[in-house]
Amino acid sequence: MAGRKVNTMEELAEVSGISRPTLSKYFNDPDSVRESTRAKIKIALAKYDYRPNIFAINQNRKLTKTIGIVVPYSADPFFAEIVRMIERRCIDAGFWPLVFSSHGQQELENNALATLQSLRPAGALIAPLGRNSDFESVQSFTQEVPTIVFDSNVNVGEAFVGSDNFQSIGLMVNYLCRTGEPPCFFEMEPVNPNANKRRDAYVKTMQSLGHEPMILQVARSGWDFESIGLIEGNRLIKEGKLPSQTVLCSNDRLAVGLIAAAYQNGIKVGYGEGRTLRIAGHDDHPQSQFTCPPLTTVAQDYSSIAEHSVELLFGMINGDSKPADRPDVLFEGKLIMRESA
Amino acid sequence: MAGRKVNTMEELAEVSGISRPTLSKYFNDPDSVRESTRAKIKIALAKYDYRPNIFAINQNRKLTKTIGIVVPYSADPFFAEIVRMIERRCIDAGFWPLVFSSHGQQELENNALATLQSLRPAGALIAPLGRNSDFESVQSFTQEVPTIVFDSNVNVGEAFVGSDNFQSIGLMVNYLCRTGEPPCFFEMEPVNPNANKRRDAYVKTMQSLGHEPMILQVARSGWDFESIGLIEGNRLIKEGKLPSQTVLCSNDRLAVGLIAAAYQNGIKVGYGEGRTLRIAGHDDHPQSQFTCPPLTTVAQDYSSIAEHSVELLFGMINGDSKPADRPDVLFEGKLIMRESA
DNA sequence: CACAAAACTTTACCCCTGTAAAATTTGTTT
DNA sequence: AAACAAATTTTACAGGGGTAAAGTTTTGTG
Structure with a gap:
């Protein structure tokens, strides 16, 4: 020096x-x-x-080394985990990942998109809010920036990467029906297309198995899923309104809340003798293995989703492969049998 | 148009x-x-x-509108929550928060710091890895960028904002001793100064109450706290090595794992008749209210920490107040009595 | 050793905005 | 209406590096 x-x-x-x-x-x-x-x-x-000097560099280069990542809620375990994987891959490829969280709010999503756009990123990986998204903002963003959409399939960007909800929910419904009482389906007001697909998948699978679908939609929205599961679960249990002693929750966080509600009402959750309520989730969040009892769920293929999203994006950036016709790349879920169902 | x-x-x-x-x-x-x-x-x-064009702007301006936020692990509920609050405040003040996560790795922390520094931020709010930090890197960063350190007090930056671990642990130890058997202290290899302070606080408080401190330090490191709590908890329970039927965990995530271990061994956790093991945590993570039973813990003052950190930083940026002599701003924890202890 | 290809240096211009200084316009005050 | 201050325009240069073109040196091959 x-x-x-x-x-x-x-x-x-x-x-x-x-x-x-x-x-x-x-x-x-x-x-x-x-x-x-x-x-x-x-x-x-x-x-x-x-x-x-980064600014001087980027002022002249047509494409920067920045990759934007936008998620609806960075504190959500699913997104936290997948962002981690995506970031890692970007760094390894010599790019600079920048993460933005919309915290569930449209205003912040627009804000993040605008900020990101003025940063002229080489590309972006976004998981839109879904129902709360300002479709036009998202679309205008994707027209300027090569974008892969993941998790929540709103119809913009060059490709979609996510889970095959029909397969994964079908898998779980089948499992639950084979091992006990057919499940009812517990959900909130859908925040994104996944939620709708999961409900539809539940209905279809139940029907194909010759059972009557039973849907419990609680009139709450927002991203405090556990809290909704707890409060509404408490209410349903107290009022005796659960149509089945097997409950398939739209996602793990809701299931976490419902398990807490069951516990607080002295109901034993799980598969096996002495247990009166089976609860299953969807996603296999990192902490779902630590619930009491451990949560039976369907694992999303985190690493495949992350890897494939990034690969597709890099392909586009390098120009050596343009995904034809906005493909939907869907990965299958895996049944994770634990003790809760 | x-x-x-x-x-x-x-x-x-x-x-x-x-x-x-x-x-x-x-x-x-x-x-x-x-x-x-x-x-x-x-x-x-x-x-x-x-x-x-952002790049052209920033090339000439001495100070940008960017605020860097660096945390050790963005998937950790504590950081997820506090980052959310900090971001919000930055945006409201017309700044652009950029969040970086070190994912527990020194290499990534250095990386984030270097990236951030070349972005010439107006200021930074960082929660260093702690023990795993490359002290020189962090220090050289803080010499170039006005920096507030939060959560983990390594001796760099212009000020520290965090929790008063002596107060909060003292509070919890007192509570536990007054309501039952004196607690043992369950921790991993310390990842940051907080961990050490908490252990010291535990020891001092126990001694001042006339009890013998009982420390269970498990030889594992990393950021999979729940997993460590579960695995080591299982081992301790199976081997009958818990020195007390009241366990104070170094943080909530560890407690979540330990609760799962207890459940899996058929041990009833909680305060009250029929319960044989009391478990308490520290931090009041957002999901700690959903454990079974709900976790008794000490709440860190998230919003005060976020607010004060940001205020201090803005003060420095505007030049209208330089914190004298690197103050430590500590907020008190609040006892959150739930059912686990 | 000759010679072409590859790598390098020099020179020059570009990117887009910040910003200072001087000249001019606009608006306000008495 | 004159006088003055404030706002704006014009002009000019700066910031740090990308990149093209032309000339020079180094390298590798026959």
């Missing part, structure tokens, strides 16, 4: 004896310069610890 | 009849131009929907 401070590439050129354009090449791709040159640059770099 | 596309301020000047420097003034502060001028600009803006 001797000598003067080096703040610009110009200055680095002076102290390193390498021309600025060559340095520029080096920073864009170190392998594009001769090895001897690279060595010299590295020595200078070690000595003066210079870093190119 | 008629006519040509307007991509630069120059072009907007042409179509609006306002000079570029005046437009520049307008975008920096709309109130700094005459009302009639503002009106004209707004009309042009509505018609052409232009947005200034």
Whole structure:
């Protein structure tokens, strides 16, 4: 760290004896310069610890190294987990992931999209709010930025990657019917297309098995799923309104709340003798293995969803593959048998 | 949206009849131009929907409108929640929060810090990894960027904002001792200074109450706290190694795992007759109210921590108040009595 | 050793906005 | 209406680096 401070590439050129354009090449791709040159640059770099100015770089480049990630709720375990995986892959590929959370609010989603857009990202991976999304904003964003939509399939972007809710819900309904009383379906007002698909899948599967569908939709919205599960679960239990002693919840967080409600009413949850209420979820959130009893659920294929989303996006960015005709890439869920059902 | 596309301020000047420097003034502060001028600009803006190029702006401005937020683990409920609050406040103040998660890894923390630094943020709010932090990296970052440290007090930055672990742990130990058997303390290898402070606080409080401290430190590290709680809890229970039937866990996530372990071993957790094991946590994570039984814990003052951190930072940014001598701002925890202890 | 290809240097211009200084216009005050 | 202050326009340069074109040096091959 001797000598003067080096703040610009110009200055680095002076102290390193390498021309600025060559340095520029080096920073864009170190392998594009001769090895001897690279060595010299590295020595200078070690000595003066210079870093190119991001803003100056991005001002001139058509495409930046930024990848935007927008999720409806970063505190939701599903998104927390999938964001983690996506970030990792972006970093490994030399990109800069920037994560934005809409916290369930349309205003914030628009805000995030606008901020992101002015950052001129190379691409974006977004999980829209769904029903609460401002469709036009999202669409206008996707027209400017190569975008992969994941989790919640609103009809924008170049491709969709998510779970096959028909398969996964079908799997669970089948399992529940084979092992006991056919399930009722517990859901809130749908916040996104997944919720609707899951309900439809439940109905269809029940019918195909010759059972009457029983849907419990509680009139609450928002992202406090556990709380809704607890409060409404409490009410349903107290009022004796559960149409079946087997309950399939629209997602794990709702199930967590319902399990808590059952506990608080002295009802034993689980599969096996002495247990009177079976509760199943959907998603296999990271903490679903720690509920009491551990939650039987369907695991979304987190890593496939993350991997495939990122791969598709990189393909588009490199231009070597444009997904034809906005494909829907769906991954199957896996039945996770634990003790709750 | 008629006519040509307007991509630069120059072009907007042409179509609006306002000079570029005046437009520049307008975008920096709309109130700094005459009302009639503002009106004209707004009309042009509505018609052409232009947005200034962020990179060009930031290249010349000494201070940007970006605020960096770095947390060790964005999927952790505590950080998810506090980040949400901090983001909200930044947005309301006209700043752009950018969130980075280190995912528990030093390499990623350094990475995030470096990325952030090259973004020339107006300021940063960071919760360092703690023990895993590369102290020099963090320190060199804080020398360039006005930084408030929160949650995990490593000795860098302009101020620290967090919880008073001595108070909060003292509170809980007192409560537990008054209502039953004195607690043992369940922890992992400390990941940050908080963990150490909590253990020390436990020891001191126990001693001051005339009890012998009983510490259970399990030799595991990482951020899968629930999993550690479950696995090690299972082991301790099976081997009969719990020195007390009251366990104070270093944090809620560990408690969640321990509750699951107890459940799986058929042990009834809670306060009251028929319950044989009391478990308490610390932090009051959002989901701690949904455990079975609901978790007795100490609530960190999330909103005060978020608010105060942000206020301090804005004060520094505006230059109207420099925190003297790196103050530690500590907030008290509140006892949350639920059923687990 | 010759020669072409690859890598490098020099030179020059571009990106889009901030901002200072001087000249001009607009609006307000007496 | 004159006088003055405030706002705006014009002009000009700065910021840090991308990138093209032309010329020079290095490298690798025959």
